[in-house]
Amino acid sequence: MSLRDELLAKSRRAVEHMGGSPAGADGQAPRAGKPVTAVGAVALMQPTIDALNERVKAAEAANEELRRAVDSQPTEVELDLLDEKPGRRRKLTPEQFDELKENLRNNPLVHPVAVKKLSNGRFEIVSGCNRVDVYRALGRHKIAIVVVDIEDESLDRAAFYANLLQPALPDFEKYLGFKRERDRSGLTQVALAKVAGVPEATVSTLFAFESLPERALELIEDRPAGIGMTCAADLARLAREGLSDRVVEAVELLLAGKLTQKEAVAYARRKADTAGGKAVAAAPVKIKAGRAEFCQYVGRGRTLRIDFKIEAQRAAAEKRIAEVLREFAHAAKAATGSSESEPLTNQ
Numbered sequence: 001m002s003l004r005d006e007l008l009a010k011s012r013r014a015v016e017h018m019g020g021s022p023a024g025a026d027g028q029a030p031r032a033g034k035p036v037t038a039v040g041a042v043a044l045m046q047p048t049i050d051a052l053n054e055r056v057k058a059a060e061a062a063n064e065e066l067r068r069a070v071d072s073q074p075t076e077v078e079l080d081l082l083d084e085k086p087g088r089r090r091k092l093t094p095e096q097f098d099e100l101k102e103n104l105r106n107n108p109l110v111h112p113v114a115v116k117k118l119s120n121g122r123f124e125i126v127s128g129c130n131r132v133d134v135y136r137a138l139g140r141h142k143i144a145i146v147v148v149d150i151e152d153e154s155l156d157r158a159a160f161y162a163n164l165l166q167p168a169l170p171d172f173e174k175y176l177g178f179k180r181e182r183d184r185s186g187l188t189q190v191a192l193a194k195v196a197g198v199p200e201a202t203v204s205t206l207f208a209f210e211s212l213p214e215r216a217l218e219l220i221e222d223r224p225a226g227i228g229m230t231c232a233a234d235l236a237r238l239a240r241e242g243l244s245d246r247v248v249e250a251v252e253l254l255l256a257g258k259l260t261q262k263e264a265v266a267y268a269r270r271k272a273d274t275a276g277g278k279a280v281a282a283a284p285v286k287i288k289a290g291r292a293e294f295c296q297y298v299g300r301g302r303t304l305r306i307d308f309k310i311e312a313q314r315a316a317a318e319k320r321i322a323e324v325l326r327e328f329a330h331a332a333k334a335a336t337g338s339s340e341s342e343p344l345t346n347q
Helices: 003-018 038-072 094-106 129-137 152-164 171-185 189-196 200-211 214-222 229-240 244-255 261-269 311-336
Strands: 076-078 113-117 123-127 142-147 285-289 292-300 303-308
Touching: 094 129, 123 129, 129 142, 171 189, 171 200, 171 229, 189 200, 200 229, 214 229, 214 244, 229 244, 229 261, 244 261, 244 292, 292 311, 303 311
Parallel strands: 113 142
Antiparallel strands: 076 142, 113 123, 285 292, 292 303
């Protein structure tokens, strides 16, 4: 065997051992085989390597997003960083507040306070104002929270509907919530009922509070749990019939615990002043300052009742009214020729 043939034979055996087949002595093309060098193996595996790299990058991005979400939602904050928006609190009676206080004194907070994070680093309470107050009363400095991402225009609605499902929420508070939502959205009572998932009749009855006299509503605001919507609807009907004064008196006695709701309706229905056996029902007269109501008054029998919208205006008007009444008193005395001595004052 020649040297040339021996070298070719060795080369062929070496390539076959590696899985390839070089061109032979007969000039035929070598058979295709798998790459055996390190560079070739890497080239073959590159698509798989690229796919794995993409999966690693996606996992790292997801972990970073999760970390940012956890960092942006603290589980506990200082009470001093919490802000309350008026009208969002569910009013509790002193007894209910004390009950909640004793509960949280001895038990952990099961439902964290829902808040919205503000740009200044503070938090606006969405739901849980009473829990925050209880923590303050207990001398605590921090409370558990959960941060919710809600648009500003939807915060009041979210807070109201969260409270609406609470069985202890007074009917008057439900009415105020629906009223705010109606004024904000312009929805009808039918639409409000649909959004809230409650019967239309319920919403309609709740809006009977709107027909009660202003003074009655002021009294109810202090003790909203003292009257239900059915009683309010009955009293509102009587107020529309001209018995506003009796309705206010009935509400006062009801909230003072001197009458039941049924008795309050019966009290307001009884005619206080009669003439010839027929009830005298005077409608309130409203006095306006521009488009805004300044006060309203109603006269019946020997009584003249004036209700002002603002207490400071009442105080200022009271002095002028007293002067007018003194003038009337002097005129009445002169007309009757009374010689009775004046009572001593400022003694």
